[in-house]
Amino acid sequence: MKSTVVGSYPVELKEPSSPKDKLLKALGAHDIYKDAIRSSVIAQLDAGVDIISDGQVRGDMVSIFTKYIPGMKIEDGNTMIVSKIQRPIQEISVKDLKYAKKVMSDYYNGNIPEGKGVKGIITGPNTIVHSSRIQFFYKNREDAIIDLAHSLKYEVDAIAKKVKPVYIQIDEPFLSTGMVDMKTARESIDILRDGLDVPLGMHVCGILSDAFKDISKFNVDILDFEFAGNNVNLGVLEKNADLIADKKIGFGCVDSSVNTVDDVSDVDELVAKAIEIVGKDNLLLDPDCGLRRAPKDVAFEKLKLMNDIKDKYS
Numbered sequence: 001m002k003s004t005v006v007g008s009y010p011v012e013l014k015e016p017s018s019p020k021d022k023l024l025k026a027l028g029a030h031d032i033y034k035d036a037i038r039s040s041v042i043a044q045l046d047a048g049v050d051i052i053s054d055g056q057v058r059g060d061m062v063s064i065f066t067k068y069i070p071g072m073k074i075e076d077g078n079t080m081i082v083s084k085i086q087r088p089i090q091e092i093s094v095k096d097l098k099y100a101k102k103v104m105s106d107y108y109n110g111n112i113p114e115g116k117g118v119k120g121i122i123t124g125p126n127t128i129v130h131s132s133r134i135q136f137f138y139k140n141r142e143d144a145i146i147d148l149a150h151s152l153k154y155e156v157d158a159i160a161k162k163v164k165p166v167y168i169q170i171d172e173p174f175l176s177t178g179m180v181d182m183k184t185a186r187e188s189i190d191i192l193r194d195g196l197d198v199p200l201g202m203h204v205c206g207i208l209s210d211a212f213k214d215i216s217k218f219n220v221d222i223l224d225f226e227f228a229g230n231n232v233n234l235g236v237l238e239k240n241a242d243l244i245a246d247k248k249i250g251f252g253c254v255d256s257s258v259n260t261v262d263d264v265s266d267v268d269e270l271v272a273k274a275i276e277i278v279g280k281d282n283l284l285l286d287p288d289c290g291l292r293r294a295p296k297d298v299a300f301e302k303l304k305l306m307n308d309i310k311d312k313y314s
């Protein structure tokens with residue numbers, strides 16, 4: 001049994017303190033987010049997380065991608081689709097992931113232990129299009145989703161080739177809302193997966209009662225859901241475990257929607273139940289969703305608690 005995070009971690013932006021960084025700032029070349037990536041990576045490792053993220057420190061999950069994608073435009077923080085969606089103008093997260101991997105490698109004195117590493121995270125085309133407004137060009141969302149999948153595929157392939165992550169996760173929170181056409185959604189994930197030589201995961205938060213059967217058919221290796229913050233999903237998983245027998249389950253076991261540390265015995269009970277349903281080897285423990293909104297110490301304690309439980313059952 002391994003552990004991971006969904007992605008985001010509390011960000012603390014610090015003014016540069018070293019002479020080198022001060023000089024870079026004076027030249028307009030200091031990257032204030034680099035320190036935030038570093039501290040989020042170290043916090044995850046100190047807490048015992050096996051597969052870490054770069055902390056997704058740079059901003060919200062939609063505009064962080066759409067600002068690099070021709071055909072999409074950000075106005076007052078909202079993304080508009082204004083013309084045909086094309087390939088990104090540059091790599092989006094490769095540099096940050098490489099840096100996160102370097103911090104991790106240094107943490108382990110140059111040798112990242114087997115089974116540990118970083119993961120790449122991409123906001124999925126369905127979620128991006130459904131959170132954007134189509135202004136011009138597309139008559140329906142589905143065509144925009146397919147074009148965006150082809151665009152994001154460049155980023156997926158760049159991460160796979162240049163970062164060599166443990167796996168790549170596609171975030172598709174919208175899939176549980178009932179708003180998304182599941183056939184198009186599946187086709188878009190197939191586009192992202194085409195020829196990929198690292199495992200692919202998909203994170204979907206929210207209540208799964210209506211969407212689970214459709215989601216179980218997606219061509220991914222890992223499905224990641226929340227189980228701590230709602231009391232419906234565990235029953236859905238239990239009833240439909242045979243549908244996902246070929247996949248691993250990312251099992252959200254601490255509640256990211258509350259800013260207090262979870263009760264140990266609650267988490268323990270939840271994980272014991274998950275082991276019973278899908279088996280230890282098919283489980284990847286993580287929080288329900290990103291931890292961006294939690295106070296830093298609470299985020300750390302949540303990860304620590306989760307890893308203590310992991311160790312207990314490993």
Ligand SMILES: [Zn+2]
Pocket residue numbers: 006173203204205288289290
């Ligand atoms: Zn989520």
